[in-house]
Amino acid sequence: MRIFNRSHVPWFMFVLLATVAACCIYVGNFHPERLPHGFSLPPWLIHKPSDHRSIGGTPLGLVLGTISLGIFVFAALLGVRKKLPFLPVGNVQRWLRGHIWLTLLTIPLILLHSGFRLGGPMTTTLMVLYAIVMVSGIYGLILQHRLPTMMKESLPAEIVFEQIPNMRAQLCAAAEKLQRSLKQQATSGSAVVATDVSQEEVLGGFIEQRLLPYLCARRGEKYRLGHAREADDIFRHLRLRVDEIYRARVDDMRRWCDERRLTDTQLRMQHWLHSWLFVHVPLSFLLLLMTVWHAFVTLFRY
Amino acid sequence: MNEERGTQRDIAKSYRDRVQSRFTRTVWRSARFLLSVVLFAGGVVAIYYCEKEKPQEFFNTGPLSRSHAHLQDGCVSCHVPERLTSSSAGQPPAFFQVLNDRFEKGAPSFERIDRACGQCHQQHDFHEPNVVTNRSCSACHREHQGLHGLMAVANLDCASCHNNSKIMQASADRGKQLPPTRFHLNPKLVNFRQVTLQLPRPADGYTKTFASFSEGHPPFQLQRDNFRDNDVLRFNHQRHLNSSDIPPTKAGKLDCNYCHQPEPNGRYMQPISFEAHCQECHSLQFDVRNPDFQLPHGDAQLVRTFLRTLPAQYGELARRKPDITNESQVNQFAAQQVKGLLRQFAPYVERHRSQYDNVEALEHAVFFTVDPYKAVEGFDPATRAKYTGCAFCHEVKQAAGVSYPTAEITKPVMIERWLPHAQFSHAKHAMVASCRECHVAAQSSRVTSDVLMPTKESCVRCHSPSGVARKASECSTCHLYHSPDQPSTAAMTDSRISFKQMLLKIDARGH
Numbered sequence: 001m002r003i004f005n006r007s008h009v010p011w012f013m014f015v016l017l018a019t020v021a022a023c024c025i026y027v028g029n030f031h032p033e034r035l036p037h038g039f040s041l042p043p044w045l046i047h048k049p050s051d052h053r054s055i056g057g058t059p060l061g062l063v064l065g066t067i068s069l070g071i072f073v074f075a076a077l078l079g080v081r082k083k084l085p086f087l088p089v090g091n092v093q094r095w096l097r098g099h100i101w102l103t104l105l106t107i108p109l110i111l112l113h114s115g116f117r118l119g120g121p122m123t124t125t126l127m128v129l130y131a132i133v134m135v136s137g138i139y140g141l142i143l144q145h146r147l148p149t150m151m152k153e154s155l156p157a158e159i160v161f162e163q164i165p166n167m168r169a170q171l172c173a174a175a176e177k178l179q180r181s182l183k184q185q186a187t188s189g190s191a192v193v194a195t196d197v198s199q200e201e202v203l204g205g206f207i208e209q210r211l212l213p214y215l216c217a218r219r220g221e222k223y224r225l226g227h228a229r230e231a232d233d234i235f236r237h238l239r240l241r242v243d244e245i246y247r248a249r250v251d252d253m254r255r256w257c258d259e260r261r262l263t264d265t266q267l268r269m270q271h272w273l274h275s276w277l278f279v280h281v282p283l284s285f286l287l288l289l290m291t292v293w294h295a296f297v298t299l300f301r302y
Numbered sequence: 303m304n305e306e307r308g309t310q311r312d313i314a315k316s317y318r319d320r321v322q323s324r325f326t327r328t329v330w331r332s333a334r335f336l337l338s339v340v341l342f343a344g345g346v347v348a349i350y351y352c353e354k355e356k357p358q359e360f361f362n363t364g365p366l367s368r369s370h371a372h373l374q375d376g377c378v379s380c381h382v383p384e385r386l387t388s389s390s391a392g393q394p395p396a397f398f399q400v401l402n403d404r405f406e407k408g409a410p411s412f413e414r415i416d417r418a419c420g421q422c423h424q425q426h427d428f429h430e431p432n433v434v435t436n437r438s439c440s441a442c443h444r445e446h447q448g449l450h451g452l453m454a455v456a457n458l459d460c461a462s463c464h465n466n467s468k469i470m471q472a473s474a475d476r477g478k479q480l481p482p483t484r485f486h487l488n489p490k491l492v493n494f495r496q497v498t499l500q501l502p503r504p505a506d507g508y509t510k511t512f513a514s515f516s517e518g519h520p521p522f523q524l525q526r527d528n529f530r531d532n533d534v535l536r537f538n539h540q541r542h543l544n545s546s547d548i549p550p551t552k553a554g555k556l557d558c559n560y561c562h563q564p565e566p567n568g569r570y571m572q573p574i575s576f577e578a579h580c581q582e583c584h585s586l587q588f589d590v591r592n593p594d595f596q597l598p599h600g601d602a603q604l605v606r607t608f609l610r611t612l613p614a615q616y617g618e619l620a621r622r623k624p625d626i627t628n629e630s631q632v633n634q635f636a637a638q639q640v641k642g643l644l645r646q647f648a649p650y651v652e653r654h655r656s657q658y659d660n661v662e663a664l665e666h667a668v669f670f671t672v673d674p675y676k677a678v679e680g681f682d683p684a685t686r687a688k689y690t691g692c693a694f695c696h697e698v699k700q701a702a703g704v705s706y707p708t709a710e711i712t713k714p715v716m717i718e719r720w721l722p723h724a725q726f727s728h729a730k731h732a733m734v735a736s737c738r739e740c741h742v743a744a745q746s747s748r749v750t751s752d753v754l755m756p757t758k759e760s761c762v763r764c765h766s767p768s769g770v771a772r773k774a775s776e777c778s779t780c781h782l783y784h785s786p787d788q789p790s791t792a793a794m795t796d797s798r799i800s801f802k803q804m805l806l807k808i809d810a811r812g813h
Contacts, residue, residue, distance in 0.1 A: 051441030120363035282338040302410030
């Protein structure tokens with residue numbers, strides 16, 4: 001999702017204002033001497049003085065931590081929202097915008113909650129998890145920003161990511177079908193077309209030895225047909241070896257290879273585009289679990 | 303290339319018949335899901351393990367103090383788990399009560415931890431009775447800060463009240479409403495035999511607002527009140543420290559350390575005694591012909607008895623001499639010595655003949671004369687006795703209503719601890735400064751009533767953020783927050799008793 005557009009401005013303003021407000025309340029409560037001269041918080045924003053040394057344990061720290069935990073829960077619900085598109089709770093775009101900006105808001109909230117300290121092993125573990133989740137999320141956000149532009153420039157046609165395996169299977173099926181028809185023609189000696197068995201064998205052999213292994217392979221870049229320049233040479237050579245009547249089929253094969261190469265490129269980019277989720281999503285759930293536990297232990301055990 | 307691309311709708315159209323269900327799982331997505339499940343399950347297992355085994359290291363926010371490092375029950379000794387179920391059906395669930403409490407007062411619950419503290423630390427009181435904002439133990443004594451962190455109370459903890467004018471005013475107001483007997487007069491003393499100065503509590507108590515020792519701490523009370531030492535023993539520091547005509551002692555030239563010797567723990571000075579610190583110069587040898595024959599010290603009645611039984615005392619002395627073998631020689635020796643002694647005091651005896659007989663005049667001379675030998679003209683100073691008379695140092699009074707010269711010597715009370723609200727270690731300070739650098743007034747003091755304690759400014763020179771001892775400029779460097787175990791008795795704090803009575807720990811009824 002691109003965040004530099006008009007729909008994100010309200011979110012940006014909200015996060016900015018919330019951060020400033022949280023910082024002012026934090027400073028006003030814990031370091032009132034650092035407030036600008038003549039500036040003071042209204043009494044209802046000043047918490048009852050607490051003997052607690054760790055900011056997180058103070059009433060204000062608990063409020064900051066609770067808001068952050070609420071945002072974590074909301075962020076985790078994005079996956080559920082994607083799976084249940086029929087729910088009348090706003091479209092996915094809005095949820096995603098909220099996911100991005102509210103989780104960004106947790107950075108100042110968590111820092112203020114922790115009092116800029118790591119604490120003991122338990123809270124340090126939480127902070128490390130949080131840092132990984134946030135860094136991976138921001139990395140993903142940057143990729144989401146950059147890669148679509150690159151894809152638009154390098155991919156003439158974009159395929160739905162989830163349909164790429166299906167697409168590949170269909171390409172393989174088309175190649176196999178052509179191979180079968182060529183074999184059939186070679187054995188039957190079609191009357192319609194002046195057949196040249198050796199050329200059909202050439203095409204059949206090409207499909208069997210070169211095209212099908214490439215189209216059915218998991219990783220196409222290992223094959224010569226996976227590289228555009230080499231594929232050009234191969235198909236130009238193949239065109240020269242067959243008559244005019246087969247050249248349309250050679251062009252079809254060439255188009256399939258182009259399409260396969262396209263899916264490879266897209267897949268590669270899509271892997272870049274989604275690989276961060278491999279870190280982000282599992283650790284997010286772990287972070288949520290550990291945060292709930294942290295809250296429970298802090299509130300009821302300490 | 304863009305021309306080949308077409309619109310999204312065109313692309314979708316080209317794949318319309320080839321698109322499968324939107325829920326198609328890719329390997330990556332499945333792997334991601336699996337990894338999420340594995341990690342989540344791992345987290346649950348880890349939590350289960352921690353809940354069951356309770357590994358202290360994982361929850362511990364820092365190393366425990368030395369005194370708490372080996373508590374038998376571990377974390378639970380202080381962090382008692384909260385009950386989350388209500389005790390009876392009519393009550394709201396304890397879970398929400400606890401939650402409300404935490405969001406109101408913070409977490410962890412200091413009340414619970416304080417209760418745990420109280421199970422072991424039962425023998426101390428909390429500060430003064432006029433405290434208006436009583437704080438938790440954990441507020442000042444920070445646990446999980448290392449071996450020595452528990453006692454390292456920060457200035458800010460004290461300043462949170464003492465630098466808050468509202469709190470201090472409220473404390474002053476509350477203090478005025480409380481009976482004086484509620485206040486602890488003495489802080490924790492190093493030893494209870496120590497003679498400690500106890501000044502009366504100011505009207506407002508100790509409620510001046512200030513930030514730290516170097517910033518606004520009031521002058522020491524004895525200097526602010528211009529306190530004078532009421533001790534009756536005459537002593538001239540200037541004469542003893544600066545005079546060149548005082549012969550060196552066995553330990554060398556007379557200096558501060560000759561009399562003021564630190565206790566074995568190095569904190570305060572040992573009591574000064576006549577035998578240890580004065581007698582070498584101020585001998586009680588009163589008969590020049592018998593240098594070993596000395597007056598007793600410490601009890602006027604004993605001295606009087608000694609003088610009244612001089613023949614018998616000389617007889618005892620004679621019996622120790624090898625050349626005197628029979629009783630007649632003993633009696634003869636005693637008579638001679640008494641006569642000789644009276645000759646030494648002859649001018650004095652003659653002067654008081656109208657009032658006293660010989661023995662009474664001698665007794666009067668011993669007790670009341672500042673220097674009984676001054677009157678002996680032409681007496682050889684080299685052979686003169688060193689005794690100078692009780693009144694040379696002591697306050698000697700004639701007993702009221704008695705015509706006979708019955709002397710009463712006021713018992714000297716030498717204060718050994720002048721700043722009872724603070725702790726001090728001479729040993730630590732002796733490493734960085736000489737006695738005279740702090741006790742400046744000792745050089746020029748001529749009378750006992752001079753108080754020779756250093757001023758607050760003198761201490762601030764080092765004990766301030768910019769001073770040499772900046773690390774030791776915390777309130778807790780000198781002061782203790784906790785009051786002594788037992789409050790002082792009512793009699794001790796009664797304003798009607800004299801300062802001396804207070805020092806001597808005698809109540810108004812004389813007990």
